Each structure stands twice: as C-alpha cells, then as structure tokens.
Amino acid sequence: xxxVTQTPSHQVTQMGQEVILRCVPISNHLYFYWYRQILxxxxxFLVSFYNNEISEKSEIFDDQFxxxxxxxxxxxLKIRSTKLEDSAMYFCASRDGRLTDTQYFGPGTRLTxx
Amino acid sequence: AQxxxxxxxxxxxxxxxxxxLSCTYDTSESDYYLFWYKQPPSxxxxxxxxxxxxxxxxxxxxxxxxxxQKAAKSFSLKISDSQLGDAAMYFCAYRSALGDMRFGAGTRLTxxx
Numbered sequence: 001x002x003x004v005t006q007t008p009s010h011q012v013t014q015m016g017q018e019v020i021l022r023c024v025p026i027s028n029h030l031y032f033y034w035y036r037q038i039l040x041x042x043x044x045f046l047v048s049f050y051n052n053e054i055s056e057k058s059e060i061f062d063d064q065f066x067x068x069x070x071x072x073x074x075x076x077l078k079i080r081s082t083k084l085e086d087s088a089m090y091f092c093a094s095r096d097g098r099l100t101d102t103q104y105f106g107p108g109t110r111l112t113x114x
Numbered sequence: 115a116q117x118x119x120x121x122x123x124x125x126x127x128x129x130x131x132x133x134x135l136s137c138t139y140d141t142s143e144s145d146y147y148l149f150w151y152k153q154p155p156s157x158x159x160x161x162x163x164x165x166x167x168x169x170x171x172x173x174x175x176x177x178x179x180x181x182x183q184k185a186a187k188s189f190s191l192k193i194s195d196s197q198l199g200d201a202a203m204y205f206c207a208y209r210s211a212l213g214d215m216r217f218g219a220g221t222r223l224t225x226x227x
Contacts, residue, residue: 033214033215035215037157041219042205042217042218042219042220043159043205043207043215043217044217045214045215045216048214056214058214089157091159093159093215102147102149102161102164103209103215104161105151105158105159105160105161107156107158108157108158108159110157
C-alpha cells in the first residue's frame with residue numbers, strides 16, 4: 001500500500017541553524033500539507049500546498065518557514081533560523097485531490113533544537 | 115474558525131470491553147469531513163475512521179464506529195472489544211471541503227488487561 005515517507009526520522013540542530021525536512025507524498029496525490037506537534041500538545045496545521053504554490057497557511061507559518069516541491073516527488077519544509085520553540089514533531093500529509101479524500105500522514109520527523 | 119473539542123483528556127477501558135471517546139466541533143459550513151486518528155507511542159498518525167457530513171449513516175470500520183450527530187455537531191468514536199493495541203492518543207479532526215485539518219487536543223486511551 002502506498003504511503004507517505006519522511007526523512008530524517010530525527011533531526012538535532014543548534015539554535016539559529018537552518019533545517020530542511022523532507023517528505024515524499026503518495027505519488028498520485030495533488031495536495032500536500034505540513035503539520036507540527038509540540039510534545040504533549042495537539043497537532044497544528046502549518047501550510048497546505050497545491051499546484052506548486054501555497055494555498056493556505058496558519059499564523060505559525062511565518063517568514064522563517066518555507067515549502068518547496070523541488071521535483072516531482074519531494075516536498076520540503078525549510079526552517080531558516082531555528083528557535084528552541086521549533087522543537088516538535090513535524091508531519092507531512094497528502095491527499096489525491098478528490099474533495100472526499102482523506103489526508104494520509106507520514107511517520108513524522110522529530111526536530112530537536114538545542 | 116472551526117474548532118474541535120475533546121473533553122476527555124484521558125480514558126480507560128478494560129480489555130474486551132467497549133469505550134466511547136467524545137468529540138464536538140463548531141462550524142458554520144455544511145460540507146465537511148470528520149476523522150479520528152490514532153497516535154501510538156511511535157507518534158505516527160494513523161487514520162482510524164472518517165465520516166462525510168453529507169452522509170447520514172454512521173461510518174464503521176471493524177471494531178470502530180462513530181456516532182455522528184450533525185445537528186448537535188458531535189462525532190464520538192466507539193471502540194468495541196478493546197484490545198491492548200488500541201492504547202494510544204486519539205485525535206478527532208475536522209476538515210472543510212477545501213481546507214486544512216483542525217485537530218482536537220486528544221484523548222489518551224489506556225487499555226487494562
């Protein structure tokens with residue numbers, strides 16, 4: 001069964017460094033998403049991406065964040081200058097574009113900012 | 115903005131028994147989708163069940179079923195014949211026809227042997 005994959009599973013970085021989190025959505029999917037979950041808290045929406053552009057973003061998704069689909073398979077989230085409070089689990093999700101379709105989540109990347 | 119409320123931070127059930135997790139939501143939209151996701155200790159998000167708001171029939175997936183009350187904006191999850199592997203955080207989620215997902219705060223389910 002096709003699934004969303006994410007790399008790395010765990011990323012440790014120093015405050016102020018740039019990180020890129022990678023996702024490979026399910027191949028025929030058209031809509032892509034990033035979410036984050038701070039430890040012990042609920043999952044929060046960051047951004048949605050369709051047709052090579054951001055379709056919606058939350059107030060969390062400020063200028064430090066950017067997303068890109070550099071080729072036909074990868075979908076990346078970049079954090080330019082990480083802060084301690086960026087430590088969280090980051091989930092990528094995708095869906096195929098039918099209005100009724102479900103978002104399928106990847107296994108997540110645990111980001112630790114020291 | 116849509117909000118999703120899970121009023122039970124923690125629930126406990128005896129193995130083989132039935133438990134119901136509550137979820138309410140607030141929306142002015144008529145077309146939307148509701149989901150329950152399971153998050154085990156590995157923290158992966160696993161889809162348990164989904165419900166389209168235009169469908170009156172409650173969704174069922176094996177031991178998992180929902181009680182969808184559209185007028186009351188309620189979407190509870192019933193787990194029958196609970197198993198040890200059901201222990202996890204359960205998140206209720208709302209998605210509008212075109213938008214992103216909004217999650218509740220989660221309910222931690224413990225299954226006692």
